Amino acid sequence: MLRLENVVKTFGGVVATDHVSLDFPDGSLSAVIGPNGAGKTTLFNLITGHLVPDSGRILLGDQDIAGMEPARIVRKGVGRAFQVASIFPTMTVEQALMAAVASHVHMSEHLLSAFPPPSVRQRAEELVELLGMGGVARLLCSNISHGDQKLLDIGLALALEPRVLLLDEPTAGMGPEERWQMIRTVRRLWEQGRMTLVFIEHDMDIVFEVSQTISVLRYGAVLAQGTADEIRSNPEVIEAYLGTENYEEQPA
Numbered sequence: 001m002l003r004l005e006n007v008v009k010t011f012g013g014v015v016a017t018d019h020v021s022l023d024f025p026d027g028s029l030s031a032v033i034g035p036n037g038a039g040k041t042t043l044f045n046l047i048t049g050h051l052v053p054d055s056g057r058i059l060l061g062d063q064d065i066a067g068m069e070p071a072r073i074v075r076k077g078v079g080r081a082f083q084v085a086s087i088f089p090t091m092t093v094e095q096a097l098m099a100a101v102a103s104h105v106h107m108s109e110h111l112l113s114a115f116p117p118p119s120v121r122q123r124a125e126e127l128v129e130l131l132g133m134g135g136v137a138r139l140l141c142s143n144i145s146h147g148d149q150k151l152l153d154i155g156l157a158l159a160l161e162p163r164v165l166l167l168d169e170p171t172a173g174m175g176p177e178e179r180w181q182m183i184r185t186v187r188r189l190w191e192q193g194r195m196t197l198v199f200i201e202h203d204m205d206i207v208f209e210v211s212q213t214i215s216v217l218r219y220g221a222v223l224a225q226g227t228a229d230e231i232r233s234n235p236e237v238i239e240a241y242l243g244t245e246n247y248e249e250q251p252a
């Protein structure tokens with residue numbers, strides 16, 4: 001269980017996280033939504049240790065991880081996809097995944113090796129399969145599409161075998177078809193990996209289609225947390241965020 005209790009983060013006069021309390025049960029798939037500047041990315045940065053809260057607790061199981069070093073939080077099982085695929089321009093997709101796997105299993109002497117141990121190669125091959133990247137596995141990371149780079153970012157996070165995976169706008173910058181393909185892959189990874197997955201997303205159709213629970217932020221505070229149906233019909237959410245035109249119930 002990942003649980004935030006009364007978490008506050010301010011930047012000067014800006015309250016980016018305003019007494020946020022949220023639960024992400026083990027194995028759940030949740031979306032975090034909210035208008036620009038609502039505090040979504042700040043929330044992720046607090047969970048991963050890239051920001052230290054002013055107050056409040058961030059519990060992973062029984063342990064308060066608030067303010068821990070990011071690397072320690074990763075070792076505790078909280079992964080996040082960063083836009084890093086492009087920083088391996090001279091490696092192939094498969095090699096980048098092998099390097100990530102090797103770093104995770106403390107075989108860093110094999111990080112850049114042309115002949116990694118079979119266990120490392122096997123795990124990287126499993127990830128390629130899981131991500132559906134077989135067709136581009138031998139291509140240089142710099143030569144793959146934007147969508148494949150985002151997938152690889154997720155794969156690099158998965159190589160560390162997280163219990164909790166955070167994805168900040170996995171479908172950003174993609175066309176409609178590619179978005180759905182990406183989110184279907186994300187859902188499949190979640191189903192097969194049995195991890196807790198939390199993603200930030202602006203596309204409401206995607207959010208309503210794939211999420212078990214949705215957390216709505218506004219001005220840093222939680223406006224609502226619930227299922228797609230609960231969020232869709234929540235009057236405060238409709239007023240504040242969704243707009244009445246598209247989401248009000250049609251008369252029978």
Ligand SMILES: Nc1ncnc2c1ncn2[C@@H]1O[C@H](COP(=O)(O)OP(=O)(O)OP(=O)(O)O)[C@@H](O)[C@H]1O
Nearest residue numbers: 011014015016034035036037038039040041042043
């Ligand atoms: N490092 C920082 N220094 C100062 N202010 C910050 C910093 N990070 C975030 N903020 C402010 O905190 C508020 C929340 O920002 P945050 O990036 O978390 O929002 P968001 O919901 O992720 O927005 P978006 O959808 O545009 O990415 C904003 O007012 C932002 O300007």
